[in-house]
Amino acid sequence: SEKLAESREAGKTTFSFEFFPPKTAQGVQNLYDRMDRMHGLGPSFIDVTWGAGGRNSQLTTEMVNVAQSVYGLETCMHLTCTDMEQSKLDEALADAYKAGCTNILALRGDPPREKEKWEAVQGGFRYARDLVKYIKQKYGNHFDIGVAGYSEGCDDNEDIDELIDHLKEKVDAGGTFIVTQMFYDVDIFIEWMKKVRAKGITVPIIPGIMPIQTHAAFLRRANWSRCVIPEHWTKVLEPVKNDDAEVRRIGTGLLAEMCRRLIEAGVSHLHFYTMNLAQATQMVLEELKLIPDVGEKPLPWRQSLGLNRRD
Numbered sequence: 530s531e532k533l534a535e536s537r538e539a540g541k542t543t544f545s546f547e548f549f550p551p552k553t554a555q556g557v558q559n560l561y562d563r564m565d566r567m568h569g570l571g572p573s574f575i576d577v578t579w580g581a582g583g584r585n586s587q588l589t590t591e592m593v594n595v596a597q598s599v600y601g602l603e604t605c606m607h608l609t610c611t612d613m614e615q616s617k618l619d620e621a622l623a624d625a626y627k628a629g630c631t632n633i634l635a636l637r638g639d640p641p642r643e644k645e646k647w648e649a650v651q652g653g654f655r656y657a658r659d660l661v662k663y664i665k666q667k668y669g670n671h672f673d674i675g676v677a678g679y680s681e682g683c684d685d686n687e688d689i690d691e692l693i694d695h696l697k698e699k700v701d702a703g704g705t706f707i708v709t710q711m712f713y714d715v716d717i718f719i720e721w722m723k724k725v726r727a728k729g730i731t732v733p734i735i736p737g738i739m740p741i742q743t744h745a746a747f748l749r750r751a752n753w754s755r756c757v758i759p760e761h762w763t764k765v766l767e768p769v770k771n772d773d774a775e776v777r778r779i780g781t782g783l784l785a786e787m788c789r790r791l792i793e794a795g796v797s798h799l800h801f802y803t804m805n806l807a808q809a810t811q812m813v814l815e816e817l818k819l820i821p822d823v824g825e826k827p828l829p830w831r832q833s834l835g836l837n838r839r840d
């Protein structure tokens with residue numbers, strides 16, 4: 530969060546990429562190759578998600594370790610606190626600590642696949658706030674702790690004001706940055722940011738950006754997160770929906786425009802839900818001219834010496 534504040538003050542826009550643990554060994558290898566290549570695009574950090582209920586948790590911690598130690602990428606590990614034993618939480622935090630990871634996105638968690646509703650287990654973890662407190666208590670200031678924000682409501686709560694009250698509780702418990710659920714309507718988002726600030730929440734707000742890969746995936750993800758699709762987006766995307774390349778091209782323009790408006794509204798960091806794919810995210814970054822020149826690329830040896838791009 531200190532680095533985020535620095536780039537905000539310097540008027541720089543930075544970005545990060547989110548990845549999830551693939552299902553197969555081949556998928557894992559492909560993703561490592563992609564992570565390595567996407568490193569060259571210059572993200573400030575990458576996120577690795579946590580399977581609800583701790584599913585595939587070893588893979589999440591392994592990916593964090595590899596990203597940190599092999600690819601020299603700063604990572605943020607997601608961690609949920611419901612539907613799994615507290616020992617798993619402790620293990621995950623210890624593994625992240627050992628890997629040199631200093632960022633955790635603390636979440637309550639979705640219900641695991643086989644269940645409809647999430648469940649609290651031992652240790653008194655009901656909400657993300659409880660996990661934030663626990664990490665603080667165990668690790669002091671070692672981890673920068675991110676929390677989730679929802680500009681258009683979340684699965685079990687559509688009351689925006691109540692969600693902001695709960696967001697404030699998470700920040701007051703020790704959350705140092707907010708990453709939001711995906712959205713496409715910037716007006717709604719900007720209004721939400723104003724409300725968040727009016728509540729006295731001052732930590733950086735990082736919008737979650739979902740690039741458009743195909744029309745079917747765009748609709749599926751928007752419906753899944755129940756976010757509003759602006760009318761003019763439908764107007765331009767619907768007629769080309771069967772032409773993937775055209776959908777990506779138009780989608781890139783829409784996403785870039787959305788990011789520009791966010792930057793104008795004071796956002797200094799963009800978080801991309803890559804869905805483990807590079808192309809659509811890279812196209813948006815290129816359109817925004819945020820990819821460093823070759824001479825400026827953050828090379829691993831520079832990072833290992835603790836030098837940043839400008840040194």
Ligand code: FAD
Pocket residue numbers: 577578579580581582607608609634635636637638639655656657658677678683684685686691692695698699708709710711737
């Ligand atoms: P919380 O902040 O705990 O809120 C959950 C609900 O409880 C809300 O309705 C809230 O209003 C309510 N609530 C909170 N505090 C109180 C209180 N004191 N009293 C009464 N009600 C309260 N899920 C995964 O499983 N793995 C991931 O890696 C993952 N990554 C995510 C990344 C981002 C950026 C986002 C936005 C979500 C992610 N999720 C992930 C999904 C997340 O786990 C779900 O959205 C979950 O349903 C809510 O998690 P939360 O941390 O926002 O919960």
